[in-house]
Amino acid sequence: MYEAIAFYLFSVLTIGLFLVTVMSKNVLYAMTSLASGMVLISGFFFILGADFLGVVQLIVYVGAVMALYSFAMMFFDATRDIKEKNTNTALVFLLGGLSALVLVLMFAAPIHSEAIQALYPMHEGVGNAQDVGIVLFTKYLVPFEVAAVMLLVAMIAGIILAGKKMDDSLTEDLSADDEIMTQKDEK
Amino acid sequence: MIGLSHYLIVSAIIFSIGLVGVLRRRNLLMLFFATEVMLNAVNIAFAAISHYYNDLTGQMFAFFIVAIAASEVAVGLGLLIVLYKKYGSLDLDDLASMKG
Numbered sequence: 001m002y003e004a005i006a007f008y009l010f011s012v013l014t015i016g017l018f019l020v021t022v023m024s025k026n027v028l029y030a031m032t033s034l035a036s037g038m039v040l041i042s043g044f045f046f047i048l049g050a051d052f053l054g055v056v057q058l059i060v061y062v063g064a065v066m067a068l069y070s071f072a073m074m075f076f077d078a079t080r081d082i083k084e085k086n087t088n089t090a091l092v093f094l095l096g097g098l099s100a101l102v103l104v105l106m107f108a109a110p111i112h113s114e115a116i117q118a119l120y121p122m123h124e125g126v127g128n129a130q131d132v133g134i135v136l137f138t139k140y141l142v143p144f145e146v147a148a149v150m151l152l153v154a155m156i157a158g159i160i161l162a163g164k165k166m167d168d169s170l171t172e173d174l175s176a177d178d179e180i181m182t183q184k185d186e187k
Numbered sequence: 188m189i190g191l192s193h194y195l196i197v198s199a200i201i202f203s204i205g206l207v208g209v210l211r212r213r214n215l216l217m218l219f220f221a222t223e224v225m226l227n228a229v230n231i232a233f234a235a236i237s238h239y240y241n242d243l244t245g246q247m248f249a250f251f252i253v254a255i256a257a258s259e260v261a262v263g264l265g266l267l268i269v270l271y272k273k274y275g276s277l278d279l280d281d282l283a284s285m286k287g
Contacts, residue, residue: 007189011197018201018224022208027216034220041227044194048238050246057230060253065223065260072264076216076271092211100203107232108195118242135243136250147254154258161265 006047014040025081027073035066051128194235201228215267215277219260226256 017037024030038061045054120135122128136144205228208221230249237245271277 004189018204021220030220044231045234048234050234053246053249068260075268096207096210097203100206104199120243122241140247151258154261158261158265162268
């Protein structure tokens with residue numbers, strides 16, 4: 001009963017927030033709705049009993065990724081509305097819906113064929129974090145290490161790409177600098 | 188009672204929202220937001236299947252998707268900053284340099 005209420009509430013709110021993300025012209029609105037949608041998705045994970053995944057979702061997505069986006073937004077002019085030349089919105093909606101439907105059918109087909117067996121079943125009476133830890137560090141150790149190396153590479157790449165010529169002004173609004181200089185001179 | 192198909196339908200709806208965003212957006216930052224939406228939709232499907240089949244493999248895949256999304260954002264935003272420094276815009280139509 002409570003599960004159903006929570007599920008329908010979360011799904012309606014998530015779909016609405018992600019629609020705002022996709023449709024909004026303002027970067028700030030899109031980003032905040034994306035962040036709140038991700039918080040609600042972690043709610044789905046908690047309903048599903050994947051506690052550790054929900055916490056990771058909160059920390060990594062809502063914490064790290066959103067902070068990264070908001071820092072990147074400071075480089076761009078976020079207050080201005082984005083002008084986009086849209087070509088035939090109805091066609092885009094039709095194509096997007098159809099291809100998504102085909103993709104979902106493709107990936108959902110093996111589920112209904114009863115061919116799925118539990119490779120690493122969950123244990124009764126053991127917490128989700130312990131279960132996940134045991135499987136992650138025994139069966140998925142090599143992918144885990146590869147993911148760690150990938151994150152290191154991504155961190156170095158981000159620093160090198162974003163750190164070049166950091167002393168230059170991005171917005172090129174030199175008039176603001178002049179104003180500050182003249183105010184200093186007046187004093 | 189909420190079953191597996193409920194979760195899969197919600198995941199499919201969110202995935203198609205992300206796909207529509209990828210198709211109609213012209214701004215690169217907004218394109219990144221749409222890809223995040225798609226990755227999250229897939230994560231919901233993985234967690235739901237993991238729960239209803241009593242199997243941890245789905246959650247493992249969801250963890251690796253989260254790691255890949257984090258590194259994608261780090262590299263992608265660095266590239267976006269470099270592009271913005273070079274061209275002063277993030278619009279895909281302005282950035283298209285190979286016109287056929």
